[in-house]
Amino acid sequence: MTTQIFDPLALCLIRVAKDYEISITQEGLLSGLPLPNGKLIPQFFSRAADRVSLTSNMVQQNLDQLNHFVFPAILILNNNTACVLYRFDTERQTATVYFPEMSDTVTEVPIAQLQEKYLGSVIYLQQRQFVADNKVKLEKTNQHWFWSVIRQHRSMYKDILLAALFVNIFALCAPFFVMNVYDRVVPNHATDTLWVLAFGIMIIITADFILKLVRSYFVDLAATRADNKLSAYIMEKVLGRRMEQNNMSVGMMASNIQSYEAIRSFTSSMTVVSLIDLPFFVLFLAVICIISWVFVIPLVIAAIIILLYALSVHISLKKLSDAMSEASQQRQGLLIETLNNQETIKSFNAAGRMQTLWEKATRFTVQYSSKLRFIGGTVGNFAGWVQQTAGVVIILVGVYLIVDGKLTQGALIACYLLSTRALAPIAQIAGLLTQYYQASSALNMLNQTVDAEQERENLKGWVSHPHLIGHIEFKNVSLCYPNESHSALNNISFSIRAGEKVAILGKVGSGKSSIEKILLSLYKPTEGSVFIDQTNISQIDPAELRSQIGYIPQDIQLLNGTVLSNIVLGNPHASRVALEQSLVVSGLSQILKAHEDGLSLQVGEGGHKLSGGQRQAVAVARAIAQNAKILVFDEPTSAMDTPLENHVIHHLKHYMTAQHTLILVTHKPTLLTLVDRIIILEDGKIIADGDKESVMKAMFPQQAKVAGAVS
Template sequence: MESSDLARQAFASAAQALAAISAHFGKRVSQARIEMALPSGADESEATNFHAMAGEAGLVGDALDQDISCLRGSHAPCLIGYVSAHGRKKWLAVSQIAGNGLAVCATPDGRSETINLNGVASQAGICIWSLAPLAGVEKTMSERAGTQTGLRAFIPGSDVLVPVVAATITVNILALAIPLATMNIFDRVISNNAFDTLWALAIGVALALGFDLTLKSMRTLLLDKASARSDVILSNHLFSRILGARMGARKAGIGIAANSLREFEGVREYLNAVTLSSLGDLPFVALFLLVIWLVAGNVVVVPLIAIPALFLAALATQGRLRKLVDGSFRDTAHKNSVAIEVLGGIETIKANRAERWAAQLWERAVASQLSHSLAIRWWTSLSINLVTTFQGLATISVLVYGVYLVTAGQITPGALFAANMLTARCLGPLAAIAALLSRLHQMRIAYASVRSLADMEQEHAPERELVVSGPIRQSLAFEGVTFGFNPQLPPVLSGVSMSIAVGERVGIIGGIGSGKSTLLNLILAMHEPASGRVLADGIPLTHLDPAEYRQNFGSVLQDPAFFQGTLRENVLLGRSDIGDLEIYKALEASGALAWVRRQPLGLDTPVGERGAGLSSGQRQTLALARAFAGDPAFLVLDEPSSDLDMASEAALVGRLKNLSGSTTLVLVTHRPALLEAVNRIVVLEGGRILLDGPREEVLQRLKGVVEERRQSTQTVSLQVSA
């Protein structure tokens, strides 16, 4: 078994154990939901994955450095992990620990069983995690969902912040070494020919510079590592928020969403180690001003005037930059949309000889975006140049004013040189901050764009404890369901009421735009009705955990998606409960096994981006295999034979007829042959149920309706011609 399969099984076992401990504390969280909290899998440490999964379960965990024989009642509840004889990592959810090595293990459904821990102690790879309820679970989870994408997440933790602050303080104190040494060399060494003092100062400054270099390098390294860690956590969290968002909350197009994800890089680059270092140096401007006043007296007036002038120079261009950045973001999003649409539809463009039209779309998008980009660069450059100019003016002003004070005998030449160097040091972090101000609005736009993705309404609201219902045992029902994608347009479904019993075989037919595919999406809890309810065993779907509920289904949607990877990966899509033998069984049921056997690489055959390496028929059978994998209790199929030839379609009908009696089939089709696999037909027209009943009865009634309408149309035509 591959290591990735073992890892998936280990995560599934841990998720099941965490669900059991969560149930022990009175909070029901499904295993599927906990597994969805995994950050990124193989690239993360086991501890990182465990903390993420425990947090999703409303728990907080700590690793225990204890032998199993030393566990006492105070250590429960806890999770005990071990590697079985077959090399698989398994986890036990221990709710109570008694004497003589006995322990009570909990299960997600609330049951318990007693085990002997002495038997577990002999296993390899023992690890133990103690668990406790997360204080204020709902509030904490909500805050995590809403604020982890905020700027505060980029602030290093105490393990990094303490040494960084210490290094920053030391670096800024060491920055005084050269100015003070310069002052002493000009005022004392030269006039007294004190060469021993000169070399002592030089060696001291050299040591200070070496120490300064070491501390700065360590500070940058620590900040970069902290930023990288935050970047991984935040990017994973952001993507999980996108995946977990309700379909109705996805207002932006794919191009805009992709651009918003790209803008996350802009936020991260803005808040990098250089930015944090500059912010850390900012408080020490007051120290440098104090030293200037101590050694050069009134010369301190010059940097005191230069500091606000420098900030005003940086702010002077912000108004114009704000307008340009707004326009640039819209243009960049539009350009991304054009690129995605054109590249995704390149075959259609070539087939319709539309290359010139597509090129014109791209040229207009690039020209508009480029004009804004050039203007932004010019104004940003102007802002930086103004800051540089003010730095130069501050330097010459210190020298000019200082010369008058030197000739008046108020300060020494060494003090003037020291003040000049300290002024440059004083304005350095301010100049960096001013440069950051010139990009502030760009960062704010990028942050707002990222935040709009992170704040999308989630399928599983963190503050809600949704019902974990398990398998559907009785029926799915629609009660007066009305649904539309756009409130300004007529609803796609209107007042639909029907019930599908477990084990039924239902065919959904109707004209174009009658709402067939939308009905299937509502069954899969992809959308919420505008009014009415969809119920599973009498429980509204809005009350159920969607991840757990969808485990009942195998589905083929109207436009099944494929991803770059192998055949195996595209059938599994990350599922850990299906082995290769079950994949072959699903391939056989879908009709894909015949062509898969001809592939030299078998299940390791790459399918290409969006399944480009497969024919349309192969993609159709692969999508069916994905639906059949794992023998789901419900099969929801939308036009499953649209790309199949007649022989393949006939074979599919035969397989659907031979489904086990407990399997429920909901089938949308325009192909009469597929209706042989169902025993009930629902006819939709204009978003309403026109007919519903046994197959033969509905087909007979439908013929009557069609004939009646044909005659009515002929009558109207005769009246018009008359």
């Protein structure tokens, strides 16, 4: 079982959730959060609270300022502790609180004593859903995962909009400055007026410069904050997906996630500023209309022409964006597959084949990208041409108006400058169409990832089992993997008592590993039910379940880092005794003696710096360090040499007690000395189940002799 550390803030949150009739374990609450030292800190509190459907707000307040109407609240105390505050009794000067150090007890303490420990930060909590008949009822929401985060920063966008208003008003000043200089200063030689006007316009230009800096700062700040939340949310959804949802290659999945960059690029400063400036087109038209309504006509026509052209190519842009996204996915998938299998590619001289596939994928990607850039470029260039043409038309019309005495030279120049500014955001928006469709395609791809079924549904009524004893029962279980017509398991039923040692044998593809995957809640049975300690496995929080299973998979995958970091991967706070025991049982204590780095030895990506036997020894140590009562081993010694295998078997016999339940998948007779019962599978069905001796004699008489000789 994973060693639990004392986490006051997490325990306080669990306590408040319990008050709202929401049950969750510490493993389930914190699983997947990037916590330093495995402890919940205020920075990640809102994300943890969201898992129990509680909204949280952390504020700085004195004790006498607390809002009694929203109790219970969590107080941050000194020495990295916390407590739940339920009520104040001002007459008796006492507070009713829950201290996580005192188990499940609510106690009264003097307010003065609480004041000494209180650091001034309080977390208010409110239930976002309601509970009826012991079931959580989720509030229906139409909020989109992306736009809901953007909306969280709407207050900041209000400030940006206000700054944009002043920036666009200031933009009116320069044309009027020019108009007054040409129409009043120059004809009258009023140099004093010129200096006054120049001084005024410099103040406005400076203010405009400062406001643009402030606007850009807030746009980037809002984008950065949203980006941090969205990136964390996407990764959390990827890690939380059920294995049944993994219906695409790792490369394609990586490409999907990487496509978020297109969304981030589109929501950058230029896009936001252009969208905000767009409504001010009407403002500039109104000002131009005041000077001379005639100039409004070419501007409106120009805006309509730009928008019509942009709409005429949007279907082509969308198709090309979708095609390029798909081509990029395949290219990315090929790249990751190549990088992960370089040794195999070189060993079988397949470099030419992979190079051919890469160049073919690149040709498609470049072809679509080139067409997309060209069509997108024509939109921007056409908008620029229309903008310049509108300026020329204004000059032509303006000259005739000047000749007729209906317009001054300064007014013409002012209208020309205003027309350029009016059409600028429309031209920019049209030029951003390519980025828009790329971002739209990326958002659609990410929707598939984010909307995938999660293995840990928020607020599901998990049954807490912090101390599983290991009684396992399969009832009429069938399993069919996604996009597979053949069932891996076909209506199997068996029961394993707590403390029983069972081997599961069978041919390749008989369904042995599928039993393990169901037991670890990696896959849900297509039919039937699985029970652990008389509780349906679907009711046990996957994080809590896996923390109580020592697992050795068939394919050993180590994470880039040290031997030690891989051993304690599932139990970061394993005790020294548990760690030393895992080293002895796995034989790593002997292996690492030959290396000067010891436990700090780097294993490389996937463990490629270690031999197969060494990787398997690390996997054995990792399972033992879990300190679990349920052990699930799949060929734990298949890559080991005979001395190391004998060492592991010998020490496993001494390690396992009557409290350990063992499920062993193997083809090696030598490992059968660890079990006293055998289940044999064939084509997803159980064809034999009984004590070791009788099953071996009936099914494998020759191997029974070998196993008997070894034992």
